[in-house]
Amino acid sequence: MPKFGFIERQTKDFINIDPLQTGGKLSEEAKKALVEWGDGYSVCDFCTGRLEEIKTPPIYDFVHETLPEFLGCEVARITNGAREAKFAVMHALARPDAWVVLDGNAHYTSYVAAERAGLNVAEVPNTGHPGFRIEPDRYAEVIEETKKKGDVVLAVLTYPDGNYGNLPDAKRIAKICHEYDVPLLLNCAYAVGRMPVKMKEIGADFIVGSGHKSMASAGPIGVLGMREDYSSALLRKSAKYKKKEIEFLGCTARGVTIMTLIASFPHVVERVKQWDKEVEKARWFSAKMEELEIVQLGDKPHNHDLMFFESQKLYEISKKAKKGRYFLYKELKKRKIHGIKPGLTKHFKLSTYMVPKEQLEIVIRAFEEIIDRYS
Amino acid sequence: MPKFGFIERQTKDFINIDPLQTGGKLSEEAKKALVEWGDGYSVCDFCTGRLEEIKTPPIYDFVHETLPEFLGCEVARITNGAREAKFAVMHALARPDAWVVLDGNAHYTSYVAAERAGLNVAEVPNTGHPGFRIEPDRYAEVIEETKKKGDVVLAVLTYPDGNYGNLPDAKRIAKICHEYDVPLLLNCAYAVGRMPVKMKEIGADFIVGSGHKSMASAGPIGVLGMREDYSSALLRKSAKYKKKEIEFLGCTARGVTIMTLIASFPHVVERVKQWDKEVEKARWFSAKMEELEIVQLGDKPHNHDLMFFESQKLYEISKKAKKGRYFLYKELKKRKIHGIKPGLTKHFKLSTYMVPKEQLEIVIRAFEEIIDRYS
Ligand SMILES: Cc1ncc(COP(=O)(O)O)c(C=O)c1O
Ligand SMILES: Cc1ncc(COP(=O)(O)O)c(C=O)c1O
Numbered sequence: 001m002p003k004f005g006f007i008e009r010q011t012k013d014f015i016n017i018d019p020l021q022t023g024g025k026l027s028e029e030a031k032k033a034l035v036e037w038g039d040g041y042s043v044c045d046f047c048t049g050r051l052e053e054i055k056t057p058p059i060y061d062f063v064h065e066t067l068p069e070f071l072g073c074e075v076a077r078i079t080n081g082a083r084e085a086k087f088a089v090m091h092a093l094a095r096p097d098a099w100v101v102l103d104g105n106a107h108y109t110s111y112v113a114a115e116r117a118g119l120n121v122a123e124v125p126n127t128g129h130p131g132f133r134i135e136p137d138r139y140a141e142v143i144e145e146t147k148k149k150g151d152v153v154l155a156v157l158t159y160p161d162g163n164y165g166n167l168p169d170a171k172r173i174a175k176i177c178h179e180y181d182v183p184l185l186l187n188c189a190y191a192v193g194r195m196p197v198k199m200k201e202i203g204a205d206f207i208v209g210s211g212h213k214s215m216a217s218a219g220p221i222g223v224l225g226m227r228e229d230y231s232s233a234l235l236r237k238s239a240k241y242k243k244k245e246i247e248f249l250g251c252t253a254r255g256v257t258i259m260t261l262i263a264s265f266p267h268v269v270e271r272v273k274q275w276d277k278e279v280e281k282a283r284w285f286s287a288k289m290e291e292l293e294i295v296q297l298g299d300k301p302h303n304h305d306l307m308f309f310e311s312q313k314l315y316e317i318s319k320k321a322k323k324g325r326y327f328l329y330k331e332l333k334k335r336k337i338h339g340i341k342p343g344l345t346k347h348f349k350l351s352t353y354m355v356p357k358e359q360l361e362i363v364i365r366a367f368e369e370i371i372d373r374y375s
Numbered sequence: 376m377p378k379f380g381f382i383e384r385q386t387k388d389f390i391n392i393d394p395l396q397t398g399g400k401l402s403e404e405a406k407k408a409l410v411e412w413g414d415g416y417s418v419c420d421f422c423t424g425r426l427e428e429i430k431t432p433p434i435y436d437f438v439h440e441t442l443p444e445f446l447g448c449e450v451a452r453i454t455n456g457a458r459e460a461k462f463a464v465m466h467a468l469a470r471p472d473a474w475v476v477l478d479g480n481a482h483y484t485s486y487v488a489a490e491r492a493g494l495n496v497a498e499v500p501n502t503g504h505p506g507f508r509i510e511p512d513r514y515a516e517v518i519e520e521t522k523k524k525g526d527v528v529l530a531v532l533t534y535p536d537g538n539y540g541n542l543p544d545a546k547r548i549a550k551i552c553h554e555y556d557v558p559l560l561l562n563c564a565y566a567v568g569r570m571p572v573k574m575k576e577i578g579a580d581f582i583v584g585s586g587h588k589s590m591a592s593a594g595p596i597g598v599l600g601m602r603e604d605y606s607s608a609l610l611r612k613s614a615k616y617k618k619k620e621i622e623f624l625g626c627t628a629r630g631v632t633i634m635t636l637i638a639s640f641p642h643v644v645e646r647v648k649q650w651d652k653e654v655e656k657a658r659w660f661s662a663k664m665e666e667l668e669i670v671q672l673g674d675k676p677h678n679h680d681l682m683f684f685e686s687q688k689l690y691e692i693s694k695k696a697k698k699g700r701y702f703l704y705k706e707l708k709k710r711k712i713h714g715i716k717p718g719l720t721k722h723f724k725l726s727t728y729m730v731p732k733e734q735l736e737i738v739i740r741a742f743e744e745i746i747d748r749y750s
Pocket of ligand 2: 254395455456457458459482484533535536537562564565584585586587588596597
């Protein structure tokens with residue numbers, strides 16, 4: 001028992017470049033909301049039957065007005081995360097023996113959501129090393145092939161994907177999907193809350209975001225936007241409990257997480273406007289890494305803070321270093337830099353999002369020193 | 376936009392007797408954990424592939440050792456809440472055209488989870504006014520009848536239920552279910568974290584708890600315990616991502632909620648030991664209310680802090696009062712007492728859990744004054 005109770009977070013005063021962590025850091029407003037709304041079902045004090053209907057605090061307005069506008073969709077809902085949003089869509093649209101088409105860069109949660117919904121999965125391959133790009137026309141090929149095997153009830157595009165931070169031509173992919181009468185879901189776990197993105201401008205049918213990943217919110221929480229046409233399938237009500245939406249089991253983020261999402265929202269709206277600067281900073285970082293012969297893969301020039309690197313040099317070092325492939329992790333840890341997974345040297349990803357340039361300079365210097373030291 | 380950002384909780388300094396709220400108030404340790412672990416995916420800094428495998432913070436030990444012992448089960452998992460745990464079980468066990476048997480006092484989320492899992496629902500009726508009891512032998516009847524229509528894949532008992540706070544003879548119900556080869560799930564959203572309850576002692580197959588309802592945790596979060604025999608169905612892994620459990624979409628409470636659950640856990644273990652005192656206090660409160668002719672329905676003497684009351688008198692007043700049926704809510708609000716739903720007068724529920732006796736005395740005095748004033 002003594003090991004439970006309050007526990008400290010070890011990485012608290014580290015520079016954190018883990019892609020999972022950079023977009024989920026709380027705003028000051030969200031930190032205050034945490035304390036105010038921390039208790040269990042705090043938001044349910046004035047509930048009249050469903051989370052999205054709560055007027056005090058103003059969840060109703062947030063979900064019915066603000067969020068649809070922000071996502072560029074007609075109808076929005078709160079979920080327990082991006083994966084739960086994807087599962088809700090897949091589960092609502094699933095039919096026996098049907099298929100979903102995923103991009104080859106899809107996050108594992110898209111795949112697992114499809115498995116849980118009982119859907120077969122077909123994948124649109126990426127172009128391989130070094131670009132790993134998703135080419136729109138391949139969607140046509142894969143959908144066509146898959147239609148021979150069964151119904152294709154949904155296509156998914158990861159925008160950007162969580163490995164390379166690539167941003168494919170989503171508009172064209174939406175158009176292609178619609179030529180085959182297949183709705184398109186944009187998995188924007190790494191976009192919504194970081195960069196400008198609107199479902200309607202792209203022409204997609206669903207859009208999914210992650211509060212704890214990219215909206216400066218405590219988690220788990222996600223957002224789901226959809227076209228009105230799909231709301232009857234997604235928002236189907238219980239036969240017995242007329243207010244309760246089946247796919248959301250009545251209510252999803254029934255606690256503090258919705259309040260940190262709302263608290264950070266003005267901050268998120270502002271930071272999205274600064275996206276150009278974040279891209280510029282990412283490109284600067286990528287160039288600096290390449291000076292060290294750590295090569296950035298994926299889209300180039302890059303359009304996102306999430307970047308994937310390849311380093312033959314670090315890999316060679318790992319073969320001889322005393323701590324083996326853990327040397328990089330340990331050297332970075334010594335310098336209070338966190339976020340590159342222990343054991344990785346040849347390939348790793350990181351994110352520069354909202355990390356101040358001075359901190360990124362420390363990161364670059366660290367790589368430089370480490371390479372020097374071991375070479 | 377100005378209405379978003381930080382928002383105050385209006386009921387902050389109220390006496391809160393809403394059954395949703397009394398067991399979810401954060402412990403001091405949990406309040407500290409909130410601030411420490413508030414950021415997005417904070418707990419994932421040292422993840423090696425799945426939430427339950429994380430050793431820093433000690434989620435692994437919590438889920439694999441502490442929680443099974445606490446719940447009296449063989450295998451435990453963290454979920455996004457009680458309803459999500461119930462859905463996971465129903466979804467994993469569902470077959471086309473199959474049935475689930477629910478007690479007539481089941482929470483709406485059990486029903487909606489069954490609908491989402493595509494299961495038909497049969498109900499074991501309660502005994503009606505005034506006891507609303509669930510009699511074990513009725514499970515035999517209903518299972519027998521339902522088996523004529525199709526497979527019965529699961530039975531659910533709400534223990535206690537969320538309306539009357541009744542505690543049926545769960546052991547006998549488990550025995551009966553097993554005579555028909557039907558596994559029993561105990562929905563202990565109002566038990567786990569409040570009162571002593573062990574799955575194995577009752578002889579059930581699944582047990583579900585709610586962190587934000589009864590374990591002094593921020594939400595949404597729940598716990599699911601099961602017998603080993605069911606783990607292959609429930610913990611089925613992805614075909615492609617070998618570490619990821621399909622029913623949990625890889626990870627569930629991937630953020631601050633698991634840390635408040637862990638932070639409060641020692642406090643919760645201690646308070647469960649004080650359960651007798653809570654029952655005594657509830658009985659005392661019930662007796663005081665009955666002196667005011669506000670009659671407690673359900674089990675008598677009562678065995679839980681959640682109680683359902685009936686008042687002909689308050690109902691009569693509501694017909695004539697200026698504010699109509701809202702008079703009671705408004706009078707209580709004036710006295711900074713929250714938790715009885717606006718508009719209710721004849722029937723309402725409340726909880727005395729962890730509410731100090733002095734505060735309950737204020738509540739009783741309030742009812743007395745209100746009745747006096749309007750009579
Ligand atoms: C591309 C992508 N999609 C979805 C997710 C899952 O997000 P959530 O935790 O909100 O389910 C992730 C998480 O890493 C991701 O990288
Ligand atoms: C008896 C009962 N079960 C389940 C639930 C749902 O709990 P959760 O919010 O953890 O899904 C409730 C909530 O009110 C309840 O009263």
